[in-house]
Amino acid sequence: MEQGEAGDLVKAAAQGDEAAWRVLVERFSSLVWAVARSFRLSTADASDVYQTVWLRFAEHLGRIQNPERVGAWLATTARRESIRVVRSRSRALPIEDATLADLVPPDETSPELAVLDAEQARLETDRAKQMWRAFRDLPVRCQQLLRILMASQRPSYVEAAAALDVPVGSIGPTRARCLRQLRRLMNEVSGNDSQPHTKKRDQLGDDRAGSA
Numbered sequence: 001m002e003q004g005e006a007g008d009l010v011k012a013a014a015q016g017d018e019a020a021w022r023v024l025v026e027r028f029s030s031l032v033w034a035v036a037r038s039f040r041l042s043t044a045d046a047s048d049v050y051q052t053v054w055l056r057f058a059e060h061l062g063r064i065q066n067p068e069r070v071g072a073w074l075a076t077t078a079r080r081e082s083i084r085v086v087r088s089r090s091r092a093l094p095i096e097d098a099t100l101a102d103l104v105p106p107d108e109t110s111p112e113l114a115v116l117d118a119e120q121a122r123l124e125t126d127r128a129k130q131m132w133r134a135f136r137d138l139p140v141r142c143q144q145l146l147r148i149l150m151a152s153q154r155p156s157y158v159e160a161a162a163a164l165d166v167p168v169g170s171i172g173p174t175r176a177r178c179l180r181q182l183r184r185l186m187n188e189v190s191g192n193d194s195q196p197h198t199k200k201r202d203q204l205g206d207d208r209a210g211s212a
């Protein structure tokens with residue numbers, strides 16, 4: 001969504017246009033939610049933050065100085081409200097593991113393709129588990145940034161910077177650095193997962209050599 005379009009929607013919503021309000025909520029809901037979850041809030045606390053942000057937005061709708069930057073306003077408000085909740089709880093709650101969607105093969109397929117599809121689904125599930133294990137080993141700042149940038153409605157760098165209270169110019173380099181760290185950690189996780197199998201194969205090879 002272009003800044004000008006967002007600004008027009010804010011102005012229309014301030015005048016009571018419910019359709020404009022719905023478009024704004026649809027466009028920026030994932031950003032608000034991603035910011036709240038980036039602070040490792042529980043689902044219940046993140047939901048409270050989400051509702052509070054939209055309440056604050058409704059209250060200030062006609063007084064936002066730069067309506068074209070509504071995404072940054074929402075991201076900043078979500079960050080501040082999340083910090084308030086974290087402080088009130090004295091610590092952030094741990095994030096939940098990602099929920100993996102069930103992968104179901106098509107109804108009309110051959111047994112051979114069904115086996116291949118099931119194996120592919122298993123590999124994708126294992127890969128996703130490795131990714132989330134590696135993700136939890138990233139620095140908190142990297143986790144926050146990547147969670148925000150992975151929102152279903154991808155935020156702009158301006159909005160991401162507002163959510164994290166950092167300069168816009170730092171988002172790109174930080175994102176690249178965090179992704180490099182994530183790839184390195186995933187390689188380590190993948191290597192650790194494969195070691196027991198390698199050790200078992202080596203042991204079997206030694207046993208066979210001894211019995212030869």
